[in-house]
Amino acid sequence: AQSVAQPEDQVNVAEGNPLTVKCTYSVSGNPYLFWYVQYPNRGLQFLLKYITGDNLVKGSYGFEAEFNKSQTSFHLKKPSALVSDSALYFCAAPNNLFFGTGTRLTVIP
Amino acid sequence: KAGVTQTPRYLIKTRGQQVTLSCSPISGHRSVSWYQQTPGQGLQFLFEYFSETQRNKGNFPGRFSGRQFSNSRSEMNVSTLELGDSALYLCASSSTSGANNEQFFGPGTRLTVL
Numbered sequence: 001a002q003s004v005a006q007p008e009d010q011v012n013v014a015e016g017n018p019l020t021v022k023c024t025y026s027v028s029g030n031p032y033l034f035w036y037v038q039y040p041n042r043g044l045q046f047l048l049k050y051i052t053g054d055n056l057v058k059g060s061y062g063f064e065a066e067f068n069k070s071q072t073s074f075h076l077k078k079p080s081a082l083v084s085d086s087a088l089y090f091c092a093a094p095n096n097l098f099f100g101t102g103t104r105l106t107v108i109p
Numbered sequence: 110k111a112g113v114t115q116t117p118r119y120l121i122k123t124r125g126q127q128v129t130l131s132c133s134p135i136s137g138h139r140s141v142s143w144y145q146q147t148p149g150q151g152l153q154f155l156f157e158y159f160s161e162t163q164r165n166k167g168n169f170p171g172r173f174s175g176r177q178f179s180n181s182r183s184e185m186n187v188s189t190l191e192l193g194d195s196a197l198y199l200c201a202s203s204s205t206s207g208a209n210n211e212q213f214f215g216p217g218t219r220l221t222v223l
Binding site: 032034036041042044045046049051090092095096097098099100101102 | 113142144149150151152153154157165167199201209210211212213214215216217
């Protein structure tokens with residue numbers, strides 16, 4: 001069965017520190033992977049995607065994600081967290097049919 | 110370009126009733142997908158329509174149905190509502206129905222079943 005998993009329901013990080021939101025996947029075929037962010041009272045917004053090529057994908061708002069085939073992971077990262085990054089983050093794949101359960105990121109001032 | 114719009118934004122229904130939700134995709138987008146979002150389950154895929162044809166369907170009972178019109182607008186219907194159907198229903202559109210296409214989400218319709 002195909003799926004994505006986000007092992008952490010909640011991630012807290014201090015402002016200015018690097019952040020990582022984890023995602024692992026189990027898919028057959030090409031692992032097209034996506035990250036979306038949901039701010040309070042708003043719909044999901046696309047952040048970035050991995051299709052093929054470079055394992056490090058850069059996206060919106062300074063976010064990037066590293067695709068690791070051997071570990072079947074696609075972790076979301078940012079070098080320096082902002083308070084405004086506090087939101088709910090979802091990993092998805094493939095065809096956007098499978099979403100993780102979400103990770104709530106809180107950046108502490 | 111206007112984003113994805115969903116109507117109504119809020120709905121309150123009682124068990125046994127039925128409900129219809131509407132979604133207007135971004136102009137030019139032909140693929141519309143529906144998702145159910147609940148706190149414990151995250152986002153669960155309901156179905157996808159492309160050019161008025163259902164392309165994919167998630168693991169939901171037959172009470173959940175949808176359709177797409179020639180102008181790409183889509184409706185989702187839930188019949189015989191149950192308490193567990195209370196959720197945020199999100200609609201998303203993309204330009205095509207490809208596996209590598211990102212989606213653009215609407216603000217959602219929050220359905221409460223009493």
